[in-house]
Amino acid sequence: MPELIYDLGAPGRQGVQLPAPDVPLAELPSAHLRGDLPLPEVGELETLRHYTRLSQLNHSILTGFYPLGSCTMKYNPVINEETARLGGFAYAHPLQPAEMVQGSLAIMYHLQEWLKEITGFGGCSLQPAAGAHGELAGVMMIRAYHQSRGDTQRNKILIPDSAHGTNPATSSMSGYRVVEIPSDARGNVDLAALKAECDETLAGFMLTNPNTLGLFEEQVVEAIEAVHAAGGLVYGDGANMNALLGVCRPGDLGFDVLHLNLHKTFTTPHGGGGPGSGPVCVAEHLADFLPGPIAGIVKEAGEGEAPEYGWVMPQQSIGRLKAFHGQFGMHVRAFTYILMQGAEGLRAVAEHAVLNANYLKARLEGAYKVAYDRPCMHEVVLEGRWPDAPDVHALDISKRLMDYGFHPPTNYFPLIVREALMIEPTETEDKATLDAFADAMLKIAEEAHNEPETLQNAPHTTKYGRMDEVKAARQLVLCCEFPRNIET
Numbered sequence: 453m454p455e456l457i458y459d460l461g462a463p464g465r466q467g468v469q470l471p472a473p474d475v476p477l478a479e480l481p482s483a484h485l486r487g488d489l490p491l492p493e494v495g496e497l498e499t500l501r502h503y504t505r506l507s508q509l510n511h512s513i514l515t516g517f518y519p520l521g522s523c524t525m526k527y528n529p530v531i532n533e534e535t536a537r538l539g540g541f542a543y544a545h546p547l548q549p550a551e552m553v554q555g556s557l558a559i560m561y562h563l564q565e566w567l568k569e570i571t572g573f574g575g576c577s578l579q580p581a582a583g584a585h586g587e588l589a590g591v592m593m594i595r596a597y598h599q600s601r602g603d604t605q606r607n608k609i610l611i612p613d614s615a616h617g618t619n620p621a622t623s624s625m626s627g628y629r630v631v632e633i634p635s636d637a638r639g640n641v642d643l644a645a646l647k648a649e650c651d652e653t654l655a656g657f658m659l660t661n662p663n664t665l666g667l668f669e670e671q672v673v674e675a676i677e678a679v680h681a682a683g684g685l686v687y688g689d690g691a692n693m694n695a696l697l698g699v700c701r702p703g704d705l706g707f708d709v710l711h712l713n714l715h716k717t718f719t720t721p722h723g724g725g726g727p728g729s730g731p732v733c734v735a736e737h738l739a740d741f742l743p744g745p746i747a748g749i750v751k752e753a754g755e756g757e758a759p760e761y762g763w764v765m766p767q768q769s770i771g772r773l774k775a776f777h778g779q780f781g782m783h784v785r786a787f788t789y790i791l792m793q794g795a796e797g798l799r800a801v802a803e804h805a806v807l808n809a810n811y812l813k814a815r816l817e818g819a820y821k822v823a824y825d826r827p828c829m830h831e832v833v834l835e836g837r838w839p840d841a842p843d844v845h846a847l848d849i850s851k852r853l854m855d856y857g858f859h860p861p862t863n864y865f866p867l868i869v870r871e872a873l874m875i876e877p878t879e880t881e882d883k884a885t886l887d888a889f890a891d892a893m894l895k896i897a898e899e900a901h902n903e904p905e906t907l908q909n910a911p912h913t914t915k916y917g918r919m920d921e922v923k924a925a926r927q928l929v930l931c932c933e934f935p936r937n938i939e940t
């Protein structure tokens with residue numbers, strides 16, 4: 453079967469018809485023409501077949517269950533796509549004057565207001581393009597805050613050992629020294645270790661809650677108070693907000709700043725390199741430092757009128773972090789999602805996300821060791837290893853799951869759990885799907901003991917077998933040539 457679109461072509465085939473030129477033909481300078489670029493000559497139908505076939509080689513949320521922990525691979529409602537494609541939104545130009553795009557500005561303004569309400573904060577900027585970008589905005593604001601007060605000796609940020617890798621990366625990119633704080637036996641931040649680092653050099657503390665073990669930090673308020681008492685600020689990694697919607701607000705817990713992942717919690721698409729969106733929300737004392745400009749009301753509404761929206765630059769803004777105004781299409785999608793859910797719907801999201809994860813925990817805990825055995829939030833972390841099956845690893849379990857038609861969970865993260873399998877079912881899956889997944893996991897646990905080689909050689913049913921991940925990283929092939937030596 454031909455693998456490359458280049459193999460499909462034949463001289464003279466084409467998929468587009470260009471109108472006859474209405475200017476005289478000219479010779480192109482030969483220096484600008486490349487002879488080494490064998491562009492395919494293909495018709496429309498074979499092009500569509502090629503890309504459709506490629507798309508089907510990938511697992512997606514529309515083809516099956518996708519319990520990739522911490523990534524919240526939940527269903528993205530189709531209505532989001534409809535609203536994002538409305539002409540007034542889809543064709544708005546970012547340089548149009550504010551008075552021509554009042555509707556778009558209103559969407560952004562109200563989304564900011566809702567995110568503030570959901571998180572319990574006083575300010576919000578939609579500019580950051582991803583979670584990590586929101587973190588960068590947040591830590592830059594922490595830095596700007598200390599500097600604005602002449603408090604310049606603060607040079608370190610504390611980060612728990614369970615944190616997502618973007619947290620330390622963000623802190624060191626912002627010029628801070630990162631100090632790792634261990635977790636205690638219950639999977640919480642070790643409070644004594646945290647307090648020992650709370651001194652006059654402390655700039656901030658980055659905390660994910662629920663943390664990446666899927667657990668609510670039991671002493672979150674005490675931890676925040678300790679950091680505040682030392683003059684530090686607390687950054688909340690809100691990527692796991694799916695577990696808290698409508699139940700608990702980070703602003704009320706005392707966090708100073710938090711990012712959200714619209715592409716996780718608020719059903720804008722992610723994966724495949726598409727645009728994300730990582731709004732950053734802050735308490736009042738940081739609102740002046742937000743990246744801008746942000747959508748604001750520039751003239752209050754008169755009798756029976758709509759207010760006038762415009763761009764507002766916070767007074768001590770850390771500046772612009774993104775071309776134009778962030779990923780506007782994602783703002784429309786998230787706005788639609790929140791509007792469709794309403795307050796009660798959002799709370800139900802969190803309740804069902806937590807219920808589903810605990811259901812899987814209950815079904816699997818006999819066969820797998822639960823890393824930290826207490827009720828989990830929206831995800832559960834298991835250990836993919838058994839003392840009496842020493843040659844089976846979490847990776848083998850994940851690969852075998854593909855044979856049963858499921859996307860693997862997150863592997864080997866958080867780093868503090870041996871052979872970690874981090875499972876996030878999300879609220880959009882029903883009981884039948886959860887049961888089918890649990891059945892497959894239980895079957896795999898049996899196989900691990902009775903026929904370990906079935907796991908070690910998995911996957912067996914996918915188009916490509918197990919990849920050599922080391923080789924893939926060392927001999928990266930970035931063009932679209934598929935490796936010929938892999939059996940298809």
Ligand SMILES: *Cc1c(COP(=O)(O)O)cnc(C)c1O
Nearest residue numbers: 522582583584616618689691728
């Ligand atoms: C996904 C995630 C991030 C980073 O978000 P991106 O949009 O991928 O940059 C940060 N922290 C946690 C806990 C996450 O799950």
